[in-house]
Amino acid sequence: MFLHKMEKINGTGVSPGIAIGKAFVIKKAEAVVSGILLKDEDEIIEAVASFNTAIDLAVAEIETIIATAKLSAVEDELAILEAQIELIGDPQIAEDVIEKIQSERKTANDALVEVIADVVQVFESMEDEYMRARSADIKDIGARILKHLNKQHSDTAKFNPGTIIIADDISPSDTISMDIKHVTGFATRAGSKTSHAAIIAKAKGIPAVVGCGDGLMSIQNDDVVILDGLSGLVYINPQEKIIEDYRSKREAQNQQTEKLSALKNVAAVTTDGKKAMLSANISGADDMEEVHRNGGDGVGLFRTELLFMNRDSFPSEEEQFEFYKQAALKSKNKAVIVRTIDVGGDKQLPYFNIPAELNPFLGYRAIRICLDRTDLFITQLKAILRAGMFGDLRIMFPMISNIQEVRAAKKILEDAKKELLFENIRFKADIKVGIMIEIPSAAITADILAKEVDFFSIGTNDLCQYTLAVDRMNEKITHLYDPFNPGVLRLISNVIEQGHKHHIHVGMCGEMAGDPLATLLLLGMGLEEFSMSAAAIPAIKNIIINHSQAEAKQVCGKVMAMDSSDKITAYLTALNA
Amino acid sequence: MITKQYTITAPQGLHARPATTLIRLVKNFKSVVNIQKGGKTVRLNSMINLLSLTIKGGETVTVTIEGEDEINAAEALDLFFAEELKDL
Numbered sequence: 001m002f003l004h005k006m007e008k009i010n011g012t013g014v015s016p017g018i019a020i021g022k023a024f025v026i027k028k029a030e031a032v033v034s035g036i037l038l039k040d041e042d043e044i045i046e047a048v049a050s051f052n053t054a055i056d057l058a059v060a061e062i063e064t065i066i067a068t069a070k071l072s073a074v075e076d077e078l079a080i081l082e083a084q085i086e087l088i089g090d091p092q093i094a095e096d097v098i099e100k101i102q103s104e105r106k107t108a109n110d111a112l113v114e115v116i117a118d119v120v121q122v123f124e125s126m127e128d129e130y131m132r133a134r135s136a137d138i139k140d141i142g143a144r145i146l147k148h149l150n151k152q153h154s155d156t157a158k159f160n161p162g163t164i165i166i167a168d169d170i171s172p173s174d175t176i177s178m179d180i181k182h183v184t185g186f187a188t189r190a191g192s193k194t195s196h197a198a199i200i201a202k203a204k205g206i207p208a209v210v211g212c213g214d215g216l217m218s219i220q221n222d223d224v225v226i227l228d229g230l231s232g233l234v235y236i237n238p239q240e241k242i243i244e245d246y247r248s249k250r251e252a253q254n255q256q257t258e259k260l261s262a263l264k265n266v267a268a269v270t271t272d273g274k275k276a277m278l279s280a281n282i283s284g285a286d287d288m289e290e291v292h293r294n295g296g297d298g299v300g301l302f303r304t305e306l307l308f309m310n311r312d313s314f315p316s317e318e319e320q321f322e323f324y325k326q327a328a329l330k331s332k333n334k335a336v337i338v339r340t341i342d343v344g345g346d347k348q349l350p351y352f353n354i355p356a357e358l359n360p361f362l363g364y365r366a367i368r369i370c371l372d373r374t375d376l377f378i379t380q381l382k383a384i385l386r387a388g389m390f391g392d393l394r395i396m397f398p399m400i401s402n403i404q405e406v407r408a409a410k411k412i413l414e415d416a417k418k419e420l421l422f423e424n425i426r427f428k429a430d431i432k433v434g435i436m437i438e439i440p441s442a443a444i445t446a447d448i449l450a451k452e453v454d455f456f457s458i459g460t461n462d463l464c465q466y467t468l469a470v471d472r473m474n475e476k477i478t479h480l481y482d483p484f485n486p487g488v489l490r491l492i493s494n495v496i497e498q499g500h501k502h503h504i505h506v507g508m509c510g511e512m513a514g515d516p517l518a519t520l521l522l523l524g525m526g527l528e529e530f531s532m533s534a535a536a537i538p539a540i541k542n543i544i545i546n547h548s549q550a551e552a553k554q555v556c557g558k559v560m561a562m563d564s565s566d567k568i569t570a571y572l573t574a575l576n577a
Numbered sequence: 578m579i580t581k582q583y584t585i586t587a588p589q590g591l592h593a594r595p596a597t598t599l600i601r602l603v604k605n606f607k608s609v610v611n612i613q614k615g616g617k618t619v620r621l622n623s624m625i626n627l628l629s630l631t632i633k634g635g636e637t638v639t640v641t642i643e644g645e646d647e648i649n650a651a652e653a654l655d656l657f658f659a660e661e662l663k664d665l
Contacts, residue, residue, distance in 0.1 A: 092623040330588070
């Protein structure tokens with residue numbers, strides 16, 4: 001291996017993990033046009049017949065693959081193969097090929113190669129990334145028909161353990177006919193996040209890097225390769241030191257992944273059967289993947305500010321609709337709580353001038369702006385209502401301090417529905433409405449507010465700062481910012497209790513929800529939904545599944561009887577140790 | 578001839594999996610079924626033509642059904658677009 005030069009290639013990491021192994025390079029025969037013209041009517045008839053036979057054989061071959069793969073294959077793979085049957089038998093391809101054979105006297109091989117090239121070009125020039133990636137399927141089925149046309153035999157490669165496949169691209173039938181159990185990684189020259197190599201690798205949990213470019217093709221069989229499916233790096237014949245580094249990295253990652261994936265599909269249920277909902281806080285549709293990967297039950301807080309920032313005017317209803325819709329589509333029908341715009345003196349928008357205030361946290365912000373600028377508010381509400389047709393979206397109003405605000409906001413929501421009705425646009429009429437409990441008055445009057453809404457979500461960050469009169473940003477007083485202050489805990493406990501009394505759902509979307517120190521305490525209070533950064537979910541789940549609701553209630557009882565946060569945190573820390 | 582309008586409820590739109598199901602559904606009927614999006618019409622017997630329309634979630638398509646079994650075909654299509662599609 002010292003004869004080969006070392007190289008480092010940057011591709012797109014599509015399936016995380018580190019693979020270290022020996023390269024197996026798959027080279028595909030290029031489809032070539034012969035230029036031969038058919039001599040007479042007999043040859044034309046024969047060419048058409050051989051094309052039809054090739055189609056039948058190709059379909060039969062895939063059906064066999066499906067039948068043998070059904071037990072071990074992932075559902076996605078089977079769906080891909082079913083789609084391939086339809087593509088192979090596509091009447092448009094057959095019509096075009098037969099047309100070329102008959103009127104241009106081309107051989108079946110040439111006609112097919114040309115037709116496939118045309119279709120591939122159409123798909124490659126599409127704007128939609130998913131459809132663009134489908135050009136690989138068309139190439140794949142073209143190659144398959146061609147193989148039968150030219151009576152080649154398919155070669156199923158057998159690999160040694162620890163093989164890393166290096167290929168131009170990997171087709172679904174490649175992966176199925178491959179002896180994949182010895183494959184530890186894939187690297188392809190072409191491809192994108194939505195190409196098959198990516199889908200399959202992810203489904204099988206094999207590290208993969210796609211889109212490596214031509215540099216990849218310099219790899220020879222049995223070259224040593226390191227592949228980092230997260231960063232998208234591929235090392236060819238690296239030094240021993242780098243291999244060692246990656247070995248320990250792989251070891252650490254494997255342990256972490258094992259721990260996480262073991263919990264992914266486990267429900268967050270206590271040992272005595274109480275289920276907690278563990279959701280995530282997100283800022284856009286792209287975050288959904290991370291939520292699913294960590295086994296999140298939904299989204300407890302979808303911040304919409306991202307949509308309003310880094311631009312020079314308010315987003316239109318259509319733009320907003322698209323933004324919320326994408327999140328709804330990616331949510332797999334799990335609940336997604338959308339918080340209406342929460343900006344203010346501290347979170348400025350360049351195109352919306354909020355005059356500087358002495359106390360921005362006590363100023364013109366969030367729902368206060370929305371109830372003043374109803375034009376902006378109604379646009380956002382209409383967009384959310386419409387997007388509600390594509391997933392279980394719910395609406396949450398931030399910074400509520402009294403019941404008039406809730407009623408006014410709900411009235412505007414009704415106006416938004418009326419406008420949509422009038423415009424004859426479909427929307428989710430029975431969308432659930434909730435409020436954030438982050439102002440002490442709201443926490444104290446939870447019994448009053450509960451009658452107006454479907455759910456509460458406790459925003460501990462602001463609740464803490466408002467209750468304790470501590471500016472979160474002031475470094476001199478950070479020690480006072482303490483969610484375990486008995487005053488804050490009493491407010492939280494009251495909100496949960498009143499929510500239960502009025503049969504509405506109570507969640508929490510502040511930092512505290514993802515703090516392992518607080519989990520048992522909150523569970524004991526009866527909190528139903530914990531919403532946090534997706535990555536924090538497994539750790540919190542681990543606590544919940546290893547304790548009982550009865551224990552949590554005891555913890556809660558003890559904590560609520562303590563007189564200072566020092567004692568409370570000391571007790572909870574000891575409990576977690 | 579029956580003309581129908583459907584909104585695509587499948588999150589990903591008519592990608593490979595739902596497209597396969599739709600093409601196979603139409604094959605069960607003798608009627609000629611066409612699908613139209615944004616002024617482009619294709620016959621619903623070709624996956625390639627169907628995929629080339631790039632029909633996304635939330636978009637609306639017009640479907641025409643013509644033939645002796647058009648009523649049954651339309652019913653099956655109603656069921657597909659209203660119920661089955663969103664799970665595909």
